Amino acid sequence: MSQTLDPGPDLDMARDELRRLFGFPDFRGKQADVVARVLRGESTLAVMPTGAGKSLTYQLPATMLEGTCVVISPLIALMHDQLRAARANGIRAATLTSADADWRETMDAFRAGELDLLYVAPERASQQGFRDLLGSAKLALFAVDEAHCVSEWGHDFRPDYRQLRPLMDAFAHVPRLALTATADAHTRADILTQLGIPSDGLIVAGFDRPNIRYAIRPRDSLPRQLERLCHDHPGPGIVYAPTRRKVEQLAEALGKATGRPVLPYHAGLPPEVRAANQAAFVSSEDMVMVATIAFGMGIDKPDVRFVAHAATPKSIEAYYQETGRAGRDGDPAVALLLWGAGDFAQARSRVAEVEEARQHGERQRLDALAGLVETAGCRRAVLLRHFGENPPENCGNCDNCIDPPELIDVTKLAQKLLSAAYRTGQSFGFGHLQKVLTGVDDERVRAKAHDKLSVFGIVEGEEAALLQPVARALQARGFLTQTEHGGLQLAGDVRAILSGETNIGITRPPERSRSRSRRSGNTPNPTGDPLFDALRTLRRDLAAEAGVPPYVVFHDAALRAMAADRPVNLSEMSQIPGVGAKKLEAYGEAFLKAIDEH
Ligand code: ADP
Ligand code: ZN
Secondary structure (H helix, E strand, O other): OOOOOOOOOOHHHHHHHHHHHHOOOOOOOOHHHHHHHHHOOOOEEEEOOOOOOOOHHHHHHHHHOOOEEEEEOOOHHHHHHHHHHHHHOOOOEEEEOOOOOOHHHHHHHHHOOOOOEEEEOHHHHHOHHHHHHHHOOOEEEEEEOOHHHHOOOOOOOOHHHHHHHHHHHOOOOOOEEEEEOOOOHHHHHHHHHHHOOOHHHEEEOOOOOOOEEEEEEEOOOHHHHHHHHHHHOOOOEEEEOOOHHHHHHHHHHHHHHHOOOEEEEOOOOOHHHHHHHHHHHHHOOOOEEEEOOOOEOEOOOOOOOEEEEOOOOOOHHHHHHHHOOOOOOOOOEEEEEEEOHHHHHHHHHHHOOOOHHHHHHHHHHHHHHHHHHHOOOOHHHHHHHHOOOOOOOOOOOEHHHHOOOOEEEOHHHHHHHHHHHHHOOOOOOHHHHHHHHHOOOOHHHHHOOHHHOOOOOOOOHHHHHHHHHHHHHHHHOOOEEEOOOOOEEEOOOHHHHHOOOOOOEEEOOOOOOOOHHHHHOOOOOOOOOHHHHHHHHHHHHHHHHHOOOHHHHOOHHHHHHHHHHOOOOHHHHOOOOOOOHHHHHHHHHHHHHHHHOO
């Protein structure tokens, strides 16, 4: 099939077009494979992580192939982001959504063959009028974004996506390109079937996001730990908090402590406040958004420099997806997870409440998460192995690779803690057990006669400082769970620990010193370079004038390259990565002038 008389555009032509239109020197990762298939007219499912550059794999062919590429995308906000970015690169694009007033012009342009891209929502697919419209012009490609929505196995099933197959079957000669960032093997197979894509059309890019630095540490003083993060990373950031209340509290505390713009986002805010806060974040270069996980889908901001979790996420999948919102532009970014024993204890006690058939799976999910949080090895390796990859032992860009922790055997201490929980009746919290074990003369201890127990005062000196980390580890691993009143009770195979069959090792916890969190600190958003700052200011002005977020004008990386290379004419300017023909024409002179003046 691919051997026809007219071979059509090939990958070399696509590469030239990539340079001219987007100003990128070459394809990234699997982009070339996907684009080659699309140009050959072959249907494809591309599974690529966030930030891999999925949209380019249909935008670029859309400009080269005859006819329009119809893009199905689930969120209007996302479509409008994409539209803006495509138009900024000189691509002829339009959206047909309930939020658009220019339907007539769009339909006329489509029928006249004047559109490279037409974005629509999936619910259009089932409408006869839309089918008729598609029949009235030449189609180059169907691109289905967030394709996992078609599968009930995926985490975000949308029934409307099931209408896409009949629609596309009505135009059987038009190739299909399905795109998603999150799909396990099961979901992938389902997407292929549901969208009618042959199984040899599956292209899976690695899950690795090499520019994201993973760091995970115990939560010991939440506001201060986050303050430090905000201080080290002046660019835009997201802090995920577990509850609406926590969101409000943290947003206020961080705003006061850091002096940076900080806004809250959660489902309890009125829709117009949510929309306004989101819009402010998207166009900001230094805002911190404190949010519940309600904030995420539909955020297509490339320059997020950090994502912090103020409590453990639901699963490794959720962690990967949430941290994946950092550093889409490929510049250095940080993912910091601050966890507490209670996060796991509560999650584990909730498992007991779900239906029996799901409990095993839920426990595995928490064990995997605990494994990531507690590992002394490379975080990235744990993550990638979880997704079925075979990564190197060390990545060099996570907290444990940069600063390898020391492993210590705490079996004896774990035995003491478990005994204390057992002997006090499994209804006391950590604070009380700590007092008993370290022999504190306390009224409540005496009232319960716990000073008479054999475990009273058996933990001394250095060991005492390790009690909390040990309690944390035992809770993360499910050997201690919480009663509804917060008492610690034994769970799982604790007998193996008490008999010494199972050893308990932990990583030596970081000291609570001020210098500690400095370690994760690289500053990916450098200030202090006057030329770079001047270019940023210019970008801000031009963006405001055009009514778009600054990153639509140029990404930070392009500004940094300009500051480093100091182009003196348009030809040199066109060599800067990210400066395509359209942007060169629109902004080239202005930036040359700014560079010349510095
Ligand atoms: P995804 O949809 O996969 O999350 P996007 O399509 O939003 O990713 O692209 C992420 C970023 O990577 C965008 O800012 C885009 O401009 C940039 N990008 C895409 N392809 C390339 C490339 N070949 N070279 C450099 N940057 C690229
Ligand atoms: Zn690593």
